[in-house]
Amino acid sequence: MLFGELGEYWMQHILIFIIVPPYLIYIWGPENLEPLNDWSWACFSGIVFGIQHHYVMQPVAMVTHVNLNFILCPAQKDPFNGPHYRTWAIFHQTACLLLLGKVYTIIVIWLLPKQKQD
Numbered sequence: 001m002l003f004g005e006l007g008e009y010w011m012q013h014i015l016i017f018i019i020v021p022p023y024l025i026y027i028w029g030p031e032n033l034e035p036l037n038d039w040s041w042a043c044f045s046g047i048v049f050g051i052q053h054h055y056v057m058q059p060v061a062m063v064t065h066v067n068l069n070f071i072l073c074p075a076q077k078d079p080f081n082g083p084h085y086r087t088w089a090i091f092h093q094t095a096c097l098l099l100l101g102k103v104y105t106i107i108v109i110w111l112l113p114k115q116k117q118d
Contacts, residue, residue, distance in 0.1 A: 022108045030109045042101050046094040053090065 025033065034041055053071060061068040070089070074081045080088040 022112060025108055026112050033105060036102055036106065039098070042098045046097055049094060049097060050090055
């Protein structure tokens with residue numbers, strides 16, 4: 001592991017999940033978010049996720065012989081280990097992407113202080 005790699009990893013993830021999205025929601029207002037009953041962007045992101053893994057990461061992994069994001073073979077402790085591990089992993093990750101995106105939005109809106117109306 002390179003010097004500072006672990007610290008950079010945690011700093012990026014703290015910024016990505018805890019700092020930046022709530023700040024943007026706070027300054028733009030929650031009314032600029034997609035409605036909670038609108039799943040169009042969530043479904044679009046799931047499609048992009050699948051295309052990226054099957055048509056970008058898998059060919060690159062096969063050419064370079066590097067197991068990018070466990071696309072070629074499962075991790076040793078992968079709970080989906082078996083002949084259809086990739087199908088189960090894609091289903092699992094897409095479901096998490098869809099549901100947790102909406103749950104995260106609900107939690108952030110609930111936790112943010114209400115803005116004063118002028």
